[in-house]
Amino acid sequence: MRGGEWAQALLRVLETPPEDAWAWMEQHGECLKVDPYTRAGLLEVQGRSCFLKLYRPRTGVQATVFRTRWGRPLRNYEAAGRLSAAGIAVPEPLACLRLPGAVLLLSEGLPGGDNLHQWWRSGERGERGRRVLRAAGELLAKVHAAGFAHGDCKWHNLLLYREQIFLVDLDSARRASRGDRVQGRDLARFTLNAEELALERADYAAFLDSYISCIGVSERQLMETMLPQLDKLRARHLLQYGERGRRLV
16 A cells, blocks of 8 residues: 555565554564554664554444545554654654454554653653653654644643654544644643652642743643643543542643
8 A cells, every 4th residue: 555665575574465554563573552453662673673453344334435645554654654754753664554354454563662651650750851852842842833732632642762752543534723722632642641740849840831832832822722622631530530649720
């Protein structure tokens, strides 16, 4: 579907298009994430560590959609290309391959990287923690200033790799105008995770101040965009999980 040389290299690793790509992934590479319809892991291709994600359609209609650019795998691939061209730190998209009953997405691997949620819960605090949060604020500001929104900007989708923050899981990334509702939702999603992790106000301020200074909006303008989305997310999470953490704004 996409990728040329890298798609051919992935086919050589697969040897032949397997009847059951799900089972093949279970036996090869380092599994990082699995749910009923996706499986992701690291795999070496052409001597390079790569990230491989398999998508299985949930319905017959979705199987048809997966063959078009509107399907999640191709949306991810193409969004990564557009964001990278805009100077946003994302893993390089390499190939998108259709197999019987599945689609495989191949991208640059970042072995040893930690998503921001895991990294924060590991106990890292102090000035390094604030540096990382400032870098996250700068990255999200660049995404929004370039006319995009991530669409699911939870801490699990921000990857810390060699002191740089990368944006990952781009299935929901889209074009968005400055101050658009979906950009407000990006900020709200990040803030909700910060609240549920019970960040100190000074730590959260490192993120917020960095975002504001990079994108050039006032805090009042930012709150007008973010708070309606944050209130909706808070209400939904309260029903699902109960009260967690503490409010920051």
